[in-house]
Amino acid sequence: MNLERTQPPHPVEHLPAAPAELTVTSEDFVEGGQLPQSAGFGFGNVSPQLSWSGAPEGTRSFLLVCHDPDAPCIGGFTHWAVVGIPASTTSLAQGAGMHGASVGAGALTLANDYGTHDYGGAAPPQGDHAHRYVFTVWALDTDSTGLDAGASVAKAQFTTLGNVLARGSLTGTYQL
Template sequence: MNLQRTPAPHPIDHLPAAPAELTVTSDDFTDGGPLPRSAGFGFGNTSPQLSWSGAPEGTRSYLLVCHDPDAPVIGGFTHWAVLGIPAGTTSLAADAGAFGTNLGEGTTTLTNDYGTRDFGGAAPPEGDGPHRYVFTVWALDTDNTGLDASTSVAKAQFATLGNVLARGTLTGTYEL
């Protein structure tokens, strides 16, 4: 019997098309490359530096989500989600996901799958092979979604679908 794990499809493949594409980059890793060791759970839980560009006119805020589709649970594992990033913000410094970090007025860090409101470091099971950590940034035409910190990440994504002007992803990998 072959127990080889087949990687889950890329999460972006299941989302409705966005009208435009954002370019998402990082000073800490390249698309498809390894995340810094400090991004690991127990090794610093440090969110990587992220930048994005190409937001269309009318962008009023951003939604950021970091998700591991390769986690050994149904639906993957969300490591970080921030709603209401101001339109004038086009980058986040490394460790911007630290608990209690102020990411701008109106910004709300949602509860990740660890049950905390911060960046929860990468933590693939040892020997499971590399996992993908997909950082997705959505440009939204609203800065008042009516959602608060008690909102689940899935509900925030669903509730803002009609507000998406552009979207982009950057994927890093991590392995123990």
């Protein structure tokens, strides 16, 4: 029996070229540094201040995701996701992720893995090693994703894959 495959079972679309690099910074923590205690679950759930620069010409909106790849569940844990942040927005104030806060006209906060539409604070298990919280911003060439508040973060990332012009991340840590 010959099990060798000469072509994939389905046509594979080519992914877009590697995006340009955005610079993501925060007034509340530095790359690899500790998130403020207020960013923790039960300590305020206050999203840190974030800024980004270097968006290329043609940027129409941004996608922001905060993800903990060290969470003790398959695929990690998403703490915050916002799609459709206007291209004119290049920073978010501390607390912008709180329920009811605005991150710009037309922006849509998706459900995080807590099931809420806001920033869900860092929550590594008590006594566990420091977890990484990766804040990634994508510059998109569209402001119309067709997504609604019920869309998953994975769907938002997949839907916008072909629209990414630039991407950048900032990683903070948190430990109880």
